[in-house]
Each structure stands twice: as C-alpha cells, then as structure tokens.
Amino acid sequence: MKMRKALALGVVSALTLGTLGLTGCGAKDTGSSTSGGSGELTGALTVAGSDTMVNMAQAWAETFMTANPGVQISVKGGGSGTGIAALINGTIDIADASREMKPEELAQLSTATKTAVARDGIAVVVNAANSVEDISLGDLGKIYRGEITNWKDVGGADAPIVLVSRDSSSGTYEYFKEAVVGKDKEFAKSAKLLASTQAIVDEVKANPNAIGYIGVGYESSDIKVVKVDGVASSVATVLDGTYELSRDLYVYTAKAPEGLAKAYIDWIVSADGQAIVKDQGFVPLP
Amino acid sequence: MTENDHRQRRLGRIRVARATESAVRFGITASGWAAIAILTAIAVFLTYNAWQALASPQAGFLKMISGTEWYPLSNPPKFGFLPYVIATLRVTGVALAVAVPLGLAAAVFISEFANRRVKGIARSVVEFMAAVPSVVYGLLGVYVVGPFVKDIFRMPSALSALSAGLVLSLMALPTIIAISEDAMHAVPKDLRYGSLALGNTRWQTAYKVVVPAASSGVFASVMLGMGRAIGETMVVLMVAGNSMETTWSLATSARPLTSVIAGEMGEVVQGGLHYSALFVVGLTLFVITFLINLAADMVLERQRQRWRR
Numbered sequence: 113m114k115m116r117k118a119l120a121l122g123v124v125s126a127l128t129l130g131t132l133g134l135t136g137c138g139a140k141d142t143g144s145s146t147s148g149g150s151g152e153l154t155g156a157l158t159v160a161g162s163d164t165m166v167n168m169a170q171a172w173a174e175t176f177m178t179a180n181p182g183v184q185i186s187v188k189g190g191g192s193g194t195g196i197a198a199l200i201n202g203t204i205d206i207a208d209a210s211r212e213m214k215p216e217e218l219a220q221l222s223t224a225t226k227t228a229v230a231r232d233g234i235a236v237v238v239n240a241a242n243s244v245e246d247i248s249l250g251d252l253g254k255i256y257r258g259e260i261t262n263w264k265d266v267g268g269a270d271a272p273i274v275l276v277s278r279d280s281s282s283g284t285y286e287y288f289k290e291a292v293v294g295k296d297k298e299f300a301k302s303a304k305l306l307a308s309t310q311a312i313v314d315e316v317k318a319n320p321n322a323i324g325y326i327g328v329g330y331e332s333s334d335i336k337v338v339k340v341d342g343v344a345s346s347v348a349t350v351l352d353g354t355y356e357l358s359r360d361l362y363v364y365t366a367k368a369p370e371g372l373a374k375a376y377i378d379w380i381v382s383a384d385g386q387a388i389v390k391d392q393g394f395v396p397l398p
Numbered sequence: 399m400t401e402n403d404h405r406q407r408r409l410g411r412i413r414v415a416r417a418t419e420s421a422v423r424f425g426i427t428a429s430g431w432a433a434i435a436i437l438t439a440i441a442v443f444l445t446y447n448a449w450q451a452l453a454s455p456q457a458g459f460l461k462m463i464s465g466t467e468w469y470p471l472s473n474p475p476k477f478g479f480l481p482y483v484i485a486t487l488r489v490t491g492v493a494l495a496v497a498v499p500l501g502l503a504a505a506v507f508i509s510e511f512a513n514r515r516v517k518g519i520a521r522s523v524v525e526f527m528a529a530v531p532s533v534v535y536g537l538l539g540v541y542v543v544g545p546f547v548k549d550i551f552r553m554p555s556a557l558s559a560l561s562a563g564l565v566l567s568l569m570a571l572p573t574i575i576a577i578s579e580d581a582m583h584a585v586p587k588d589l590r591y592g593s594l595a596l597g598n599t600r601w602q603t604a605y606k607v608v609v610p611a612a613s614s615g616v617f618a619s620v621m622l623g624m625g626r627a628i629g630e631t632m633v634v635l636m637v638a639g640n641s642m643e644t645t646w647s648l649a650t651s652a653r654p655l656t657s658v659i660a661g662e663m664g665e666v667v668q669g670g671l672h673y674s675a676l677f678v679v680g681l682t683l684f685v686i687t688f689l690i691n692l693a694a695d696m697v698l699e700r701q702r703q704r705w706r707r
Contacts, residue, residue, distance in 0.1 A: 118418055193665030200667050220667060274555050280471055281665035298469055304557060304651050305640040318545060319555050
C-alpha cells in the first residue's frame with residue numbers, strides 16, 4: 113500500500129516537472145520565408161509597429177492570406193517605436209512605421225531598408241460641439257507646447273484646452289513633435305499621453321474641450337476635423353502637398369527584402385494593396 | 399506467519415516510512431528555498447538592469463527621484479520620475495480611501511449580520527469580483543466610471559486620478575472583504591456571546607469586540623489591497639490619462655509608475671539608457687511593495703506578541 117502511494121507521488125512529480133520543463137523550451141519563431149516551386153508562396157511573417165497603420169496592416173494581411181493560403185502573417189500594433197525596436201532586436205520580420213528610423217536606431221541596424229507604402233495626413237480633431245473651424249500651424253504649436261491654454265485665444269469658447277496626445281512609442285507622436293511642437297521643444301506637461309488612436313478619438317468625442325491629432329484614416333462623423341492654415345485634410349490636399357501635416361508611411365525590413373517578405377511588400381505597393389489603402393481612408397502612393 | 403516474518407514486515411514498513419519522510423522533507427525544503435531564490439533572483443535582475451541608469455551621469459537615482467521631467471527621447475534625455483511617484487500615491491490613496499471603509503463595512507455585514515443564504519451569495523459575488531480580469535475593469539473605467547465621475551464632479555476630463563482611483567478601489571475591494579471576513583469569522587464565538595451577555599447590542603459587539611479581535615487580519619487585508627492597487631497596470635493605462643504634471647490634485651490626469659513601464663517598455667532597445675531607466679522605475683515599485691509588506695509583517699508580529707500574553 114505504501115509502495116503504491118510512493119509510486120503515485122513519484123509519477124505525479126515527474127509529470128509536473130516534465131510539463132514545466134516543456135513549457136520552458138518554446139521555439140522562438142522569427143518567421144521563415146520560403147517560396148515553393150511553382151509560384152505558390154508559403155511561409156510565415158510577423159509584422160508589428162505603427163498603431164496608425166495597424167488596421168490597414170491587418171486588412172493587407174487578411175487579403176494576402178486569402179489570395180495565398182500557404183502564407184501566415186501575424187499583425188500587431190504597439191506604436192512605430194515598438195515595431196522598430198522589435199526589428200532591431202530581431203523578433204519580427206517587418207516593422208510598420210509612420211515615421212523614419214532615427215539616426216540612433218539606424219546605428220543599431222545599419223542594413224534596415226525602408227519602403228514607402230502609403231501617404232497619410234495628420235488630422236487635428238476637436239469635439240463636435242466646438243465652434244473652432246481653423247487653427248494656424250503656429251497656434252497649434254503654441255497650444256501643444258502649453259503656451260495657449262484657453263479656447264477663447266483661438267476663437268472658441270472661454271474654456272481650458274484639454275490636450276490629448278499619443279505616447280512616445282508612437283510614430284504619429286514623433287512626427288507631430290517635429291512638425292508642430294518643434295524638434296527641440298517638448299509637449300506641455302499637461303498633455304495626456306494615450307496609448308492608441310482610438311483612445312484619442314474616444315476622449316475627443318466625450319470631452320467638449322479636448323483637442324487631439326489622429327491619422328486621417330481614423331476620422332469619423334462623431335468628431336470634428338479642424339482646418340490647419342485654412343486647408344482641410346483630404347486625399348487631394350495630402351497628395352499635392354497643400355495640407356502641411358502630410359507624411360509617408362513606411363515598412364522597414366532588417367535588410368533588403370527577399371523571398372516572402374519581398375513578395376508581400378511588392379504586393380502592398382501594387383494596385384491591389386493600394387486599393388486597400390484607399391478603402392482604409394489613407395492616401396495611396398502617387 | 400512466523401514471528402520473524404512479522405518483524406521483517408514491520409521493519410520494512412518503518413524503512414519505507416522513513417525514506418518517504420526524507421524525500422518529502424527534501425522536496426518541501428527545496429520548494430521553500432526556491433521561493434526565496436526566485437525573489438532574490440528578481441531583485442538581482444532588476445538591480446543589474448537598472449545599474450546603467452543609476453550609475454550614469456545623465457540619470458542617477460537622486461536626479462531621477464527629484465526630477466520633474468521625463469523626456470527619455472530628447473537630446474539630452476531627462477529621466478525625472480517624481481510626478482509618476484506622486485501619481486501612484488494619488489491613485490492608491492483614492493483607492494484605499496474608498497475601498498477600506500466600504501470593504502470593512504461589507505465584511506462586518508457578511509460576518510456578523512447576514513443570514514446564511516445571504517452570506518453564501520455575498521461570498522460568491524466577492525470571489526467573482528476578484529476573478530474579473532483587469533482589462534475588463536479598464537473598459538468599465540473608460541466607458542462607465544470616467545464619464546460618470548466627470549459629470550458628477552464637473553471635471554475637465556473623464557481621464558483623471560479620481561476615475562482611476564475609483565476603478566482601483568473596485569479591484570481592491572474583493573481582497574479586503576474576503577480576507578477581513580475570514581479574520582472576523584475566526585474570532586471565537588465565546589467572545590461574541592460574552593459581549594452579548596454583558597448587554598452589548600450586536601452592532602456594539604461587532605465594532606467593540608469582533609473587529610479589534612480580528613484587527614491583524616483586517617490590517618493584512620488592507621496591505622494586500624494596497625499592493626493590488628499599487629501594482630495595477632492595465633486600468634491606470636486606460637483610465638488615468640497619463641500626463642506629466644507634478645500635482646496632488648485628483649481632477650488632473652495621472653501617470654502611475656506601472657503605466658510608464660507598460661507604455662514605454664515596448665519601444666526601448668535592450669541595453670540602452672532608456673531601458674535601464676525603466677528598470678529603475680521597476681526597481682522603485684519593487685522596493686515600495688517590499689517595504690509595505692515588511693511594515694505589514696512587523697505590525698502583525700507585534701499584534702501576535704500582544705495576543706500571546
């Protein structure tokens with residue numbers, strides 16, 4: 113009887129230790145890209161990065177996977193900074209970025225290759241009940257640096273401005289900082305650093321005194337888009353450059369794309385991929 | 399069966415029993431030491447990775463803890479996280495200010511005044527509350543608690559230290575209720591009967607006799623609830639607004655230490671100064687939690703000494 117108990121205890125401990133040991137060795141899959149013989153693509157890709165691009169990246173991945181059933185693509189957000197850091201650390205294949213890599217980042221990964229995949233405008237949004245229609249770029253900078261704090265100074269009601277921003281892992285944040293706040297200046301300390309574009313849309317929708325900035329793909333009828341220097345953001349004004357807050361969206365690979373990554377990126381810049389760009393509300397490449 | 403056979407069999411059983419005991423004792427001792435080893439390993443891991451920022455001239459602990467500007471990506475980078483320490487204290491303060499009275503009252507009700515059916519239902523509901531994932535509480539905070547607080551208190555935004563603190567109190571509440579109620583349940587019935595016999599009402603018995611008798615368990619529950627509130631990440635990331643102002647105001651947004659780490663850890667490159675600075679923040683959190691638990695243990699130990707007399 114005692115022997116059977118000892119045996120049972122031994123089997124249970126062996127199973128527990130064995131399970132723990134197995135969970136320890138997980139295979140680190142950084143994505144393999146192969147191209148089987150007759151033009152049939154197979155393999156897996158991991159894509160991560162820009163939150164601005166994440167819905168579009170998901171749409172690209174789904175359409176590409178439907179057209180190429182042997183391919184597996186996983187898409188994540190996290191912000192351009194997160195994607196680029198993961199690319200440098202070697203944990204993903206393709207990084208979506210709504211900004212260019214910085215010199216310090218390029219120093220860590222000198223072979224990083226950039227491919228422009230779409231154009232984007234940064235829309236400045238306010239609550240639907242806000243009476244302001246147009247803000248100059250200079251005033252926008254002052255608002256976001258905390259130098260203008262009341263809506264009445266830009267033609268609105270007498271109410272304090274609630275600043276809403278993305279956080280520092282966002283390419284949109286970096287671009288806005290360079291283009292509006294000033295490269296060597298900082299955002300106001302009272303700026304709320306929210307984790308995603310959707311969080312900005314939610315806050316601006318609910319707060320009559322909020323102002324935020326989002327990619328044009330996230331414009332919705334619940335919030336009001338303000339003109340910058342008299343120009344409204346649209347596909348036309350972003351393409352011809354009259355809208356000042358226009359930028360390119362990129363994908364980065366650790367080295368010049370090859371194999372499945374190359375096929376995927378070539379597809380993205382082709383007519384099929386660019387049709388999805390238009391669907392998502394962004395601006396296709398000229 | 400001869401006499402000898404019986405003796406052999408008895409000796410055999412004794413040998414197996416002794417062998418089992420040694421094996422089990424070894425296993426238990428190893429598990430105990432493993433727990434200590436893991437905790438030490440975590441502390442070493444945090445300190446090792448934080449060292450670069452602690453020793454660097456641009457950062458350094460004193461500069462970081464007293465600095466009010468956290469601009470890790472600027473040139474030169476600034477790593478002052480004082481506003482974030484104060485933010486953690488603000489949201490935790492709100493959470494405890496709401497959860498402790500509410501939790502104690504609920505525990506007293508469940509333990510002293512509820513009939514058996516209500517007690518069973520209440521206990522299950524409290525356990526369920528404790529099992530709800532924190533991101534669900536975050537959604538609750540963004541879409542329900544935040545707007546409600548904004549309207550009632552006429553605040554500039556729904557994302558504030560007050561909203562986050564209230565949601566955190568919902569998360570600390572089940573911990574406080576469950577453990578306090580256990581502590582009160584463990585108070586011997588004789589104390590209650592004695593008090594009632596001497597003429598106290600049930601409410602007087604509850605607050606004069608039962609709660610003081612259970613005070614060590616109640617205190618432990620508050621410490622655990624505080625630990626939960628300090629360490630909570632998802633809720634504060636979604637609800638607290640994440641601004642850098644150094645203020646004690648509850649209507650302003652807050653960015654607690656957990657939110658800083660969660661928001662920025664993804665974008666740092668391993669081994670850099672920013673990475674190391676985030677580990678300093680993590681180490682600060684670890685030390686704060688450790689000190690709270692140490693203080694709780696010391697108070698409990700003193701309580702235990704008192705009762706032993």
